[in-house]
Amino acid sequence: MDNSICQVYEDEIQSLEEEIKLLAEKYEDNQQESTFFSDEEILMSIKSFQREFQGQSKGHESPSDLKAQLESLETDLSFLMKFTGIQFTSHSKKTVEKTTNRTVQKHRLSGNCHSLSFQLEFQLLEMQNKENVSAVITDLSIIMESGEDSDVSKFVSSTEEQGNLLTFFRSLSSYAEWYEHRRCTFLHFK
């Protein structure tokens, strides 16, 4: 009889630990997603962090570690934007649902590809199954600046319908390059 009581306690301990983990993540996500710091604030923080840290070594990462990490990430990001031609100007996300196996986030993304600008909203559902994480896009909404062009609007609406985010970016990339090439050619002959 004692063993079953033990089991009950152990089950509750496991479920509490899971709940605590999810709550902690929810708190972190909320903090992250509802805050915004400008580039100046970031620079100021780097400076003040380096000042106040002098000499201490806590076991936390030092300011130079964090600064190096940030620089490496920003270098990767600017390389990708330059290489692909896709410049993101703003990105925000909100975690709408989070359980042990399932996360749903709402994303808002704007940017441009060469001279074509876009604004996107979508929901990203990530599910953990045995071997990997699956990702599915739903509720995709696309606003493009050159939306009056009938070809573009047809493309946009079929892409939205199928949630085809990947195809959107790949096509955008090649369309933008072609558009840019055409524009340059046109200017050349002007």
Add this chain to the structure above:
Amino acid sequence: GVFAHLEMLEARAHEAAVKQEETEQQEEKLARLKARVQELRLQRDELRAKVDLQQKGQLGKEGVLSDPAQPSARAVLEWKIKSVKAMLQVFYLTGISGKLTKRGVCFCISTAYEGTYLDSYHLDLLTKAEVQIHRHSVPIFIPLEQIAKKYLQTDIRRFLSVLSDHLNAYAGRRYQADQLQDRFSDRIEGTLQRNSLCNLLVFNYNVSSKSKTFPFNVRLLYGDLCCSLPTEVTVSCTPDAPASLAETAAAHSDLFRRVALHKAFRSFSSAEESVD
């Protein structure tokens, strides 16, 4: 007599002592577990309250929430790091992402079918001298060397774009075949035969006409490796099938050429439901 009796008493005492210890250990364990449960419950309740407060604060104001306590410089930096990481993750969704390495770049090509992301493939490129593929996870049946020979040295972007076309088309074909096997297994007779590149599919499926079922045989050839729709479709029925079915076979053949495989089957099911 006496010895035996003494031994017996000793044994009994020993047994009792062992039992006593077991009971005490059990009680200790229960007490520990109970204490742990209380501790965790308290922690959980505190966290819940913290999260509720956080959300109430957000309901009050739109947009930017500033922490009542000024965030530390470290917190600001950590925020920025997470924020840049999130944006790098978005690049994954665009189909081409990567990171710089000491000797070049490691690219990641992601594939998707409509809104569902499928496998991703990595290429570790060395760019110091001429561009070289150091390592990659591209499957062997994708003509990587051919594509590299054509574009890698002159236009890396084009190389990745063409490779991405191949990989996405392959992923799309495989996805359709998988969906067919998973969702419409009841209509497939026998096994669905496919090659690793998933550009040749052969299978039999059932078509019902006037409450009788007839097997159709399909051969789908995807001649364009950058396309996830077939270029050649052959649908045939058995010689004893009624003549009207030839029309159905032709209609299906046409459908398979235009519509994704699993979607075509979805439309068969709903068409048949409406006829019956």
